[in-house]
Amino acid sequence: MKAFYQSPLEAVASIEDGSTIMVGGFGLVGIPEQLILALVEKGTKDLTVISNNCGVDDWGLGLLLKNKQIKKMIGSYVGENKEFERQVLAGEIEVELTPQGTLAERIRAGGAGIPAFYTPAGVGTEVAKNKEIRSFGGKEYVLETALKADFSLVRAHKADDMGNLVYNKTARNFNPMIAAAGKVTIAEVEELVPAGEINPDHIHSPGIYVQGLLVAKQEKRIERVTTR
Template sequence: MNKVYASAAEALKGIVADNQMIGVGGFGLCGIPEALIAALRDSGVQNLTCVSNNAGVDGFGLGQLLETRQIKKMISSYVGENKEFERQYLAGELALEFTPQGTLAEKLRAGGAGIPAFYTRTGVGTLVAEGKEEREFDGERYILERALKPDVCLVKAYMADRSGNLVFRKTARNFNPDVAMAGKVTVVEVEKLVEIGDINPDDVHLPGIYVHRIVLNTSPEKRIEKRTVRNAGE
């Protein structure tokens, strides 16, 4: 099966729709699938629930979808420096499910591993525990957290072969592997595409069984230029 698509827009065609849960890899501005996020914005889909550590900053990454009001709910661990995120939340225009960072990562990993729920001590005795089942193990209280299984997940990797075996670099290896595992359909944006067999099996960070579609982002110079111009204006 051919997993490689000509563009980010083509890679999202037929799989994104209104009212979906979308998982997005990366951490703030680090290791985010920029081209796929822009294509999601341009698709015009509405009422999305986005699962991501945070929404980056205003006008960049998921901040673009907040500005266009395509996100109805965020499941994240951090509001960050995104003023529009904060404004919409405080104004009651955006639903927000705050989740401790480690718990969010485990919710995604569990979803990818086929584990429907798990117990954790994180959040016991706080607002995080409200409405959740509690149990005691070895004298300690734990709360039950449900796994996350987004309809579509968008991730960023450094390199992929045509089967979707992935190699991540540096901070892009934070949430991206867990997000990729969790998606019912996972689309990966890569900087380098190689042939099957070119990646040493010992160097594969995530096997291609989790990847359904691949797009090669061929314009790193433009992304660097965009960031430089943006930072200069701040």
């Protein structure tokens, strides 16, 4: 049975201080906006957050940063967030930067039950420091461990009441692999339909990975407005 939450605060009520959470999205696309806002309001702190990036200064995960609710960030990109940069340089937050493809595969591996894998990305750089290196076919590879989380927060365009999810275009990004890698996955969705209404061939995340659903509207802010 899936949990159907009536509010964002209800959806994040079981996320405690010190939890490890994965958050879907790329930039501001496909982020679970309302779930993040609920964590800000709830004041949950000492979080380890696994996500591609950390939002922008005034939206998304950047709001958790601003409130000093993130203890450690595991991601691939810092760029658009000045507060993130400031906290890193001031030693106020622990950061583990990972090549983007490696990050995606570490999350996917966590969801698939694969404890570790070898990749050529990062060999000979700081990324490979203190990690095992092996040679295959005359080429060096670094051992990377899988990532899992206590909670995965994702954003989907549509869900049915069995928890099957469909993402909208590029908003799919990290969401499917993150949905599979959390002990508890909470999906923030725009539309909820009866079971059987979604074509099985169109399902991106099977409901077996999803424990809770929240129907919520998004602001869908644009990360960088470009006009001419």
